[in-house]
Amino acid sequence: xxxxxxxxxxxxxxxSDSKRFPRKxxxxxxxxxxxxxxxxxxxxxxHDELVVATTTRTIDxxxxxxxxxxxxxxxxxxxxxxxxxxxxxxxxxDSDIIVRITADxxxxxxxxxxxxxxxxxxxxxxYVTSDDKTYPKGIDTECFSFNVLKxxxxxxxxxxxxxxxxxxxxxxxxxxxxxxxxxxxxxPQRWVVDYEDDLIFVKKIYNRLxxxxxxxxxxxxxKVIRKEPDLLKINQHHDPNEGYxxxxxxxxx
Numbered sequence: 001x002x003x004x005x006x007x008x009x010x011x012x013x014x015x016s017d018s019k020r021f022p023r024k025x026x027x028x029x030x031x032x033x034x035x036x037x038x039x040x041x042x043x044x045x046x047h048d049e050l051v052v053a054t055t056t057r058t059i060d061x062x063x064x065x066x067x068x069x070x071x072x073x074x075x076x077x078x079x080x081x082x083x084x085x086x087x088x089x090x091x092x093x094d095s096d097i098i099v100r101i102t103a104d105x106x107x108x109x110x111x112x113x114x115x116x117x118x119x120x121x122x123x124x125x126x127y128v129t130s131d132d133k134t135y136p137k138g139i140d141t142e143c144f145s146f147n148v149l150k151x152x153x154x155x156x157x158x159x160x161x162x163x164x165x166x167x168x169x170x171x172x173x174x175x176x177x178x179x180x181x182x183x184x185x186x187x188p189q190r191w192v193v194d195y196e197d198d199l200i201f202v203k204k205i206y207n208r209l210x211x212x213x214x215x216x217x218x219x220x221x222x223k224v225i226r227k228e229p230d231l232l233k234i235n236q237h238h239d240p241n242e243g244y245x246x247x248x249x250x251x252x253x
Contacts, residue, residue: 001096001145001147003096003097003120003121006096006097007048007049007093007094007095007096007097008046008047008048008049008095008096008097008098008099008117009047009048009049009050009051009089009090009093009095009097009098009099010042010045010047010049010050010051010098010099010101011051011052011053011075011086011089011090011095011098011099011100011101012035012038012039012042012050012051012052012053012101012102012103013053013054013082013085013086013100013102013103013165014035014052014053014054014060014063014102014103015054015055015060015063015079015103016059016060016062016063017059018104018194020194020195021193021194021195021196021198021199024104024193024194024199025038025063025103025104026062026063026066027193027199029106029199029202029203029206029210030206030207030210033066034103034104034106034193034199034202035052035063035066035103036066036069036070037106038101038103038104038105038106038108039052039066039067039070039072040070040213040215041106041108041109041110041215042101042108042110042113043072044110044215045099045110045113045114045117046114046117046118047099049073049093049095050072050073051072051073051074051075051089051093052064052066052067052072052073052074052075052103053074053075053076053077053082053085053086053089054067054074054075054076054077055076055077055078055079055085056076056077056078056079057079060076063103064076073093075088075089075092075093077089080159080162080163081162081163082162082163082164082165083152083153083156083161083162083163083164083165083168084153084162086098086100086149086165087149087150087153090146090149091146095146096145096146097117097120097121097143097144097145097146098143098144098145098146098149099113099116099117099141099142099143100141100142100143100144100165100166101113101140101141101142102140104138104192104193104194105138105139105140105191105192105193106138106193106202106206107136107138107139107191107202107205107218107221108138108139108140108141109139109217109218110215111217111218112130112135112139112141112181112183112218113130113139113141115130115181116128116129116130116141116142116143116181117141117143119143119179119181120143120144120179123179124177125177125178125179126144126145126148126169126176126177126178127142127143127144127148127166127169127170127176127177127178127179128142128143128144128178128179128180128181129141129142129143129166129170129178129179129180129181130142130180130181130183131180131181131182131183133186133188134182134183134184134185134186134187135183135187136187136188136189136190136191136218137188137189137190137191137192138190138191138192138193139191139218140192142166144166144169148169148176151175152165152166152168152169155168156168187222189225189232189236190235190236190238191221194238195235195238197234197235198235198238200234200235201231201232201234201235204231204234205221205224205231208224209221209224
């Protein structure tokens with residue numbers, strides 16, 4: 001795939017009824033919905049189109065409204081078959097390259113995300129991701145071609161592969177050329193919002209760093225944590241892979 005002059009679409013997946021923390025993406029941080037902050041950060045990433053992909057259900061109307069208020073596109077599709085939602089969103093907006101982020105990452109860093117995008121654009125990869133062992137959970141960024149997404153959409157069989165979009169890709173390194181972006185040091189920290197104590201941690205970070213719709217970076221968060229290491233005790237006890245592991249159990253039901 002010649003990647004020059006290809007359309008890059010960032011797709012943010014969002015729904016309001018998370019099992020572990022309902023309405024988490026609508027939680028208010030510094031006067032704005034959590035989803036708004038994710039969109040605000042995504043706007044600083046390399047892209048041609050920015051899309052919020054949510055469901056067709058009325059309970060997700062608020063998500064669609066936040067997208068409209070943020071002047072970004074909104075695609076509405078299936079609830080649990082998120083892979084189908086992604087595929088059809090990418091197809092709707094004629095996407096060549098897709099950047100996937102999730103709406104529960106209000107500390108995602110556009111500079112670190114751009115490293116993933118750049119590696120995909122420069123290298124001969126089908127799929128590039130930030131390394132989940134060296135980056136904090138919540139900096140997660142994935143980049144892949146529409147053709148690869150289409151192959152996953154056509155070939156997935158398991159519920160977990162349909163709900164989490166990319167497992168079919170990264171579980172098949174013989175079919176796809178996979179690249180990773182590694183952080184310089186290993187930081188097994190939890191910056192994602194899956195539980196109420198995750199939100200408490202994120203709000204404390206925002207209280208210390210956020211000013212006038214600014215976008216602070218991973219390095220800024222690390223400076224705060226070095227000064228106040230006890231902040232990590234708020235939410236670090238959760239299993240970072242709990243959501244995916246629950247989906248794996250559903251593969252056999």
